[in-house]
Amino acid sequence: MSIFLEFLQVIAWICILSGGILVIIGALGSLRFPDFWSRLHAASVTDSGGVILLLLGMGIHSGFNLITFKLLLIGVFLFITGPTSSHAVANAAWVSGIKPLRKKHKKSGIDK
Amino acid sequence: MLRSIFTAIFLFALWYLMSGIDKTLTLVLGAGSSVFAVWIVRRMDDASNFKRLSVHLRPIEFVKYIFWVLAEIAKSNWTVIKIVLSPNMDIKQKMYKVPFSQKSDLGQAIFANTITLTPGTITVEVEGDHFLVHGLSYSLDDHAALADMDRRVSKTEGIVDL
Amino acid sequence: MISTVPHFVFLIALLMLFIAMILVLLRLYKGPTLYDRVLSTNSFGTQTVLFIGVLGFLSGRPDFLDIALLYALINFVSTIAILKFFRYRAIGDILIKREAKK
Numbered sequence: 001m002s003i004f005l006e007f008l009q010v011i012a013w014i015c016i017l018s019g020g021i022l023v024i025i026g027a028l029g030s031l032r033f034p035d036f037w038s039r040l041h042a043a044s045v046t047d048s049g050g051v052i053l054l055l056l057g058m059g060i061h062s063g064f065n066l067i068t069f070k071l072l073l074i075g076v077f078l079f080i081t082g083p084t085s086s087h088a089v090a091n092a093a094w095v096s097g098i099k100p101l102r103k104k105h106k107k108s109g110i111d112k
Numbered sequence: 113m114l115r116s117i118f119t120a121i122f123l124f125a126l127w128y129l130m131s132g133i134d135k136t137l138t139l140v141l142g143a144g145s146s147v148f149a150v151w152i153v154r155r156m157d158d159a160s161n162f163k164r165l166s167v168h169l170r171p172i173e174f175v176k177y178i179f180w181v182l183a184e185i186a187k188s189n190w191t192v193i194k195i196v197l198s199p200n201m202d203i204k205q206k207m208y209k210v211p212f213s214q215k216s217d218l219g220q221a222i223f224a225n226t227i228t229l230t231p232g233t234i235t236v237e238v239e240g241d242h243f244l245v246h247g248l249s250y251s252l253d254d255h256a257a258l259a260d261m262d263r264r265v266s267k268t269e270g271i272v273d274l
Numbered sequence: 275m276i277s278t279v280p281h282f283v284f285l286i287a288l289l290m291l292f293i294a295m296i297l298v299l300l301r302l303y304k305g306p307t308l309y310d311r312v313l314s315t316n317s318f319g320t321q322t323v324l325f326i327g328v329l330g331f332l333s334g335r336p337d338f339l340d341i342a343l344l345y346a347l348i349n350f351v352s353t354i355a356i357l358k359f360f361r362y363r364a365i366g367d368i369l370i371k372r373e374a375k376k
Contacts, residue, residue, distance in 0.1 A: 046320055
């Protein structure tokens with residue numbers, strides 16, 4: 001039994017560390033990418049993968065009690081609001097006329 | 113009336129799970145505050161003429177859908193991570209149209225949020241019967257994948273009476 | 275032995291989140307358009323929520339999660355408020371203004 005619990009702890013550490021790496025990758029992407037529309041995608045790596053892995057790791061680490069419920073609540077909330085706010089940013093930018101960058105640095109709109 | 117009672121019980125359960133205190137006085141205060149919140153909401157119901165939000169979802173299908181979405185998030189995360197870490201970032205970004213087949217507002221919101229949640233695609237605008245989606249690494253397979261996601265979202269929504 | 279490893283893991287995760295926050299702040303400083311800045315503010319908020327949670331576990335007081343939950347709520351509302359302000363140049367009664375224009 002205790003070996004099983006220690007195994008769970010190791011899984012929790014792996015989850016937390018890989019979640020931290022995903023958050024760094026998301027931040028790095030939002031620094032490296034060339035234009036606004038690609039930066040949106042880099043930020044959504046943090047919003048989905050990093051949040052899931054970090055909260056899952058913390059939940060496994062704490063065991064099953066009220067803390068797990070709070071973590072679940074934070075996770076559900078971030079899952080609903082993360083996409084909503086990034087859609088809001090994207091929509092505001094689209095309305096204000098920022099168009100995606102093409103490879104030859106031409107301005108372009110929608111193409112079918 | 114039944115709906116208000118269930119809402120009060122739900123709010124009280126939420127309050128208890130957040131606080132976790134067992135003293136009688138705090139429990140009574142928590143119950144009182146949840147009943148008060150429900151009373152305020154009912155009072156605002158009379159003042160405004162908004163339509164009540166109705167949720168039509170099939171629970172079992174929805175849980176299955178959540179697990180499918182988690183797998184999908186893992187896959188598309190990997191794609192975006194490879195693009196971020198490769199020295200020459202080969203971004204083939206494109207705006208394209210994705211038709212949706214959901215009837216209720218909630219189904220459409222779930223579909224749009226799922227598109228945005230998976231890294232690599234973002235819903236930009238809703239126009240009539242299709243979304244405008246921006247893709248990071250566009251390929252022709254994306255249309256088939258998003259049509260599959262559309263079918264799965266439609267399966268989760270139950271009978272809609274409009 | 276094994277009781278010291280979680281401390282170490284949480285410390286590393288905290289440092290990773292710190293580095294990510296600095297990178298996002300650089301984008302906030304550089305960002306050519308307003309929307310880049312709003313986007314980096316939003317992801318800075320998400321990272322702050324995770325940072326507060328990990329900090330609570332590191333210091334052995336998981337009650338910090340309440341603060342993290344509150345921060346998530348405020349972060350969402352502030353992003354929407356900033357975007358709404360820069361789109362309509364008003365936070366409050368937009369509907370009334372629109373109808374008055376018609």
